[in-house]
Amino acid sequence: MFAIEVEGLRKSYGKDIAVQDVSFKIRKGEIFGLLGPNGAGKSTTINMITGLLTRDAGTIKILGSDPEKDWERIKNKMGVATAYYPLNEILTIRQNLIVYSKIYNIQNANERINSLLKDFGLEHLANKRIGHLSSGERTRTTLCKGLLPKPEILFLDECTIGLDPDIAQKTRQMILDYHNETKCTILFTSHYMFEVEQLCDRIAFLDKGRILYVDTSKELKAMIKKEVIQLTLKSNTEKLSSFLRKKSIRIISVQESIITFELQENKETFQLLKEIFNQDFDVIDMHISKPTLDDIFIHIARNGK
Amino acid sequence: MKWYRIKALLLKYYFITLNSADRIFDIFYWPVIDVIIWGFTSYFIKQISSLNILSMALGGLILWLFVWRSAQDIAVYVLEDFWSKTLYHLFSSPVMISEHITSIVLFGFLRSMFTFFFLAALMFMLYSFNVFTIPLALLASSIAILSLFGWAMGLFITGLILRFGQRIQVLAWSLTWIIQPFSCVFYPLSALPQWAVPIAKVLPTTQVFETLRSVIFPTMGSQGNLWYALVSVLLFLVGAGWFLGSSFKKAKKNGMLVGAE
Numbered sequence A: 001m002f003a004i005e006v007e008g009l010r011k012s013y014g015k016d017i018a019v020q021d022v023s024f025k026i027r028k029g030e031i032f033g034l035l036g037p038n039g040a041g042k043s044t045t046i047n048m049i050t051g052l053l054t055r056d057a058g059t060i061k062i063l064g065s066d067p068e069k070d071w072e073r074i075k076n077k078m079g080v081a082t083a084y085y086p087l088n089e090i091l092t093i094r095q096n097l098i099v100y101s102k103i104y105n106i107q108n109a110n111e112r113i114n115s116l117l118k119d120f121g122l123e124h125l126a127n128k129r130i131g132h133l134s135s136g137e138r139t140r141t142t143l144c145k146g147l148l149p150k151p152e153i154l155f156l157d158e159c160t161i162g163l164d165p166d167i168a169q170k171t172r173q174m175i176l177d178y179h180n181e182t183k184c185t186i187l188f189t190s191h192y193m194f195e196v197e198q199l200c201d202r203i204a205f206l207d208k209g210r211i212l213y214v215d216t217s218k219e220l221k222a223m224i225k226k227e228v229i230q231l232t233l234k235s236n237t238e239k240l241s242s243f244l245r246k247k248s249i250r251i252i253s254v255q256e257s258i259i260t261f262e263l264q265e266n267k268e269t270f271q272l273l274k275e276i277f278n279q280d281f282d283v284i285d286m287h288i289s290k291p292t293l294d295d296i297f298i299h300i301a302r303n304g305k
Numbered sequence B: 001m002k003w004y005r006i007k008a009l010l011l012k013y014y015f016i017t018l019n020s021a022d023r024i025f026d027i028f029y030w031p032v033i034d035v036i037i038w039g040f041t042s043y044f045i046k047q048i049s050s051l052n053i054l055s056m057a058l059g060g061l062i063l064w065l066f067v068w069r070s071a072q073d074i075a076v077y078v079l080e081d082f083w084s085k086t087l088y089h090l091f092s093s094p095v096m097i098s099e100h101i102t103s104i105v106l107f108g109f110l111r112s113m114f115t116f117f118f119l120a121a122l123m124f125m126l127y128s129f130n131v132f133t134i135p136l137a138l139l140a141s142s143i144a145i146l147s148l149f150g151w152a153m154g155l156f157i158t159g160l161i162l163r164f165g166q167r168i169q170v171l172a173w174s175l176t177w178i179i180q181p182f183s184c185v186f187y188p189l190s191a192l193p194q195w196a197v198p199i200a201k202v203l204p205t206t207q208v209f210e211t212l213r214s215v216i217f218p219t220m221g222s223q224g225n226l227w228y229a230l231v232s233v234l235l236f237l238v239g240a241g242w243f244l245g246s247s248f249k250k251a252k253k254n255g256m257l258v259g260a261e
Ligand SMILES: Nc1ncnc2c1ncn2[C@@H]1O[C@H](COP(=O)(O)OP(=O)(O)OP(=O)(O)O)[C@@H](O)[C@H]1O
Pocket: A013, A016, A017, A018, A036, A037, A038, A039, A040, A041, A042, A043, A044, A045, B254, B255, B260, B261
């Protein structure tokens, strides 16, 4: 059963195409990430799904039904949070949340609001106006609002921008905890790769309005079969260099006793290291770096598919 | 439409009023200034001529309030959601545009009634002018028609803002002021120049004020048609509602709800 099914989504502003041919299916309970450079069409895609933006073409199904015919039921089951737009600035945090709790007709609203404020570390600011909050505090209030109705589907569009590393980490944990507790479906966008990696089951990589890849972060990472190895020797880098050259391995740099080289197939790494250790090159330190999602991001963003 | 969501939005306007003193202030400020200016002007005219325009001026003033306030309140609260970019959160929640507008209309009407009773008391104390000498049925139906017209204008202005964005603001604000001279609030229809008469006759507001004058000053020769006023105001309302609906669709297409300008 799918929570969200999107087929052939398309949106243009005048001559500029923001999103084209976007299709994906998100399973119930899945955390799905939309990843891509600025202007890729992530927000546009999310906004079309949440009904804030009308699409030019394509079909959308949410929780099995056509949202146009069923908005009231669906919107009661979805939560939306973003760092882009704050809640009403004239109202205090608590007043805003009270209003939304009435909109969602939530029972025991006060308890729910208090526990959310506590979870997001906003208790002491509850009676402060949104307009007087820092941008990170504002973002957290929209997260409280998003979680308030205990949604079955959570839309998070750059919801950790502007949070300090500690609070960002706590926030991700909150999102994961909520997910574990409710098995809700989450559609998530972000520029932070490690965040997407930590949270998402699958990732769609968008660029220039099109989806280039949909896969797990592990699969995406396997796309770059490159490993960078750095060895520190006691002496004699010359002997090792010529050994590597003979094997036509690309040496990136030799600095005093440190030699850095690159392997194309990660399968050969183990074999090669074994050879190096067996011959007496006097290795005293070793560092292997695998490609990160950041490398993938930059690779895809620059080279396309 | 769900009543609990309308109530939730009413609560929001209540909180806004609570938090911003200017919202309470503007219930009183302009109306009081108008009452003082028109009262003194009427006294002055009475001194230099035998005309007593006091009741016409004050009567017009206190009833025009329903047009002005109704239109203004709808536009102010919609614009405010625009400025603060909260439409994003509002319309990704189950709130429907009809509930949004209904709550603004109800809240605006409450504010109008508040101002009305306040001004009625003030006029009575300052000038012994009693607005309740107008037969109650006539007063009530006038208030109803004028409010409906104000809402129609408010919906139209909101539609303009959703369609063209904030750059249309000035026109939006001034629309009630443009309509006012043609509505014969302070003078009879016969006082208008020829070219303006057809425009004035179409407006339900003109018909309401002409009817009021025909009852209060039978000798003046005014006559209005309240039935025409009622039917035409409903047409205006339907037209404005349709315009707003289509503007809302367009706004969703242009990305206006997600912050585009
Ligand atoms: N209202 C609008 N009018 C015209 N063009 C728009 C509008 N909104 C978005 N666009 C364009 O559509 C494209 C996709 O924008 P979108 O906001 O979806 O990107 P994004 O992936 O969310 O980027 P970011 O990472 O910067 O948030 C961009 O090229 C943008 O310029």
